[in-house]
Amino acid sequence: MTAPQEPGLPDAAHGAEPIETDALVIGAGPVGLFQVFQLGLQEIGAHVVDSLAQAGGQCIELYPDKPIYDIPALPACTGRELTERLLQQAAPFRAGFHFGQEVTGLEVRPEGGFDVFTSSGAAFRCKVVMLAGGVGAFQPRRLKVEGLAGFEGTQVFYHPVVQPEAVAGGDVVIVGGEESALTAALALAASRRARSVTLLHRRASIQAPPDGLANLQAASEAGMMRFRVGQVIGAEAAEGRLAQLHIAPPDGVPIQLPVDHLWVYQGLSPRLGPLAHWGLGLDRKQVVVDTEKFETNIAGIHAVGDINTYPGKQRLILSGFHEATLAAIAAAARVHPGRRQTLEYTTSSTRLHRLLGVAGG
Numbered sequence: 001m002t003a004p005q006e007p008g009l010p011d012a013a014h015g016a017e018p019i020e021t022d023a024l025v026i027g028a029g030p031v032g033l034f035q036v037f038q039l040g041l042q043e044i045g046a047h048v049v050d051s052l053a054q055a056g057g058q059c060i061e062l063y064p065d066k067p068i069y070d071i072p073a074l075p076a077c078t079g080r081e082l083t084e085r086l087l088q089q090a091a092p093f094r095a096g097f098h099f100g101q102e103v104t105g106l107e108v109r110p111e112g113g114f115d116v117f118t119s120s121g122a123a124f125r126c127k128v129v130m131l132a133g134g135v136g137a138f139q140p141r142r143l144k145v146e147g148l149a150g151f152e153g154t155q156v157f158y159h160p161v162v163q164p165e166a167v168a169g170g171d172v173v174i175v176g177g178e179e180s181a182l183t184a185a186l187a188l189a190a191s192r193r194a195r196s197v198t199l200l201h202r203r204a205s206i207q208a209p210p211d212g213l214a215n216l217q218a219a220s221e222a223g224m225m226r227f228r229v230g231q232v233i234g235a236e237a238a239e240g241r242l243a244q245l246h247i248a249p250p251d252g253v254p255i256q257l258p259v260d261h262l263w264v265y266q267g268l269s270p271r272l273g274p275l276a277h278w279g280l281g282l283d284r285k286q287v288v289v290d291t292e293k294f295e296t297n298i299a300g301i302h303a304v305g306d307i308n309t310y311p312g313k314q315r316l317i318l319s320g321f322h323e324a325t326l327a328a329i330a331a332a333a334r335v336h337p338g339r340r341q342t343l344e345y346t347t348s349s350t351r352l353h354r355l356l357g358v359a360g361g
């Protein structure tokens with residue numbers, strides 16, 4: 001088992017030596033996270049890459065606060081809670097997580113295994129690939145305003161995780177009309193670290209639950225933030241920094257807003273992207289797998305969760321968990337050739353207890 005880096009550490013390998021790992025998991029949605037756990041039980045170390053800034057896939061991006069009722073033994077839990085529980089369950093296996101980058105390239109190595117490349121220049125050398133890419137890499141819908149692209153990653157961020165310290169003392173404009181934009185604005189306002197917090201949306205209504213809207217009103221009345229209706233139509237730089245936004249309100253006269261940090265939450269759209277060109281068998285943009293190993297037509301590449309298809313496939317989290325379990329068992333035969341495979345229960349196996357770091361019963 002190779003030694004993965006600590007979760008959340010930045011990549012050490014931008015354009016440098018590839019990170020060597022047993023398995024590379026593409027996608028940190030619920031199925032990718034459970035895949036890490038199942039690989040761990042098979043003593044297969046893993047690194048995980050996701051184009052989003054955080055784990056959870058659809059659960060965290062599309063319905064973080066909505067309850068899910070069909071996870072076995074969890075009568076109800078939100079998308080966020082499920083993500084947290086899966087991260088906690090996989091924690092003993094110390095996978096390396098690499099967020100904010102898309103897997104763009106994959107090469108089959110003649111001597112076996114794969115070289116995998118990401119959009120931010122990281123490279124991985126692995127024995128097996130577990131595709132858990134769901135409906136595709138989530139890409140943020142960008143603000144199409146001239147002059148903004150040059151500040152992406154320094155002052156302009158799409159769907160960032162709220163880090164008040166990073167914007168301390170600055171004027172922050174948050175663009176978006178959905179819950180994610182409102183949640184970010186309220187969290188930042190509550191931290192009182194920014195000089196100003198403006199939530200900007202092209203319409204007067206925000207799509208969020210009643211308590212979120214009540215919090216917006218309360219925070220606005222308390223002077224902690226303000227809500228403006230309008231669209232960004234221009235950007236102005238001063239001394240090499242983004243300094244002002246030109247805003248067109250619905251009633252005509254454009255206004256100027258000072259800005260040090262622009263956070264945009266205009267939704268995400270998934271795209272299968274580069275995966276479509278790796279020679280994988282596809283059926284209507286889904287990766288075709290068998291139902292014994294959940295392996296694709298390329299030996300050593302498995303596909304689990306929403307990304308795969310087979311007769312009877314249901315796009316449910318529960319199905320993805322089953323697929324990840326069988327895929328991990330199949331991957332073990334490749335990563336640990338010659339090792340005899342026996343069914344072991346987590347309740348009674350001392351080997352599994354050691355891996356999980358628990359005392360056992």
Ligand SMILES: Cc1cc2nc3c(=O)[nH]c(=O)nc-3n(C[C@H](O)[C@H](O)[C@H](O)COP(=O)(O)OP(=O)(O)OC[C@H]3O[C@@H](n4cnc5c(N)ncnc54)[C@H](O)[C@@H]3O)c2cc1C
Nearest residue numbers: 027029031050051057058103133134136137138305306317
């Ligand atoms: C509104 C809604 C409600 C739902 N409710 C339920 C429910 O009640 N019960 C249920 O079982 N299911 C439900 N689902 C379906 C469930 O969310 C999906 O089945 C589940 O999220 C699939 O998990 P996954 O890990 O396969 O994919 P995803 O959750 O889609 O995660 C895939 C991840 O892979 C990343 N990715 C893809 N390609 C790349 C790449 N090339 N490089 C880097 N990263 C990549 C994506 O950014 C994404 O984060 C619901 C779905 C929606 C939209």
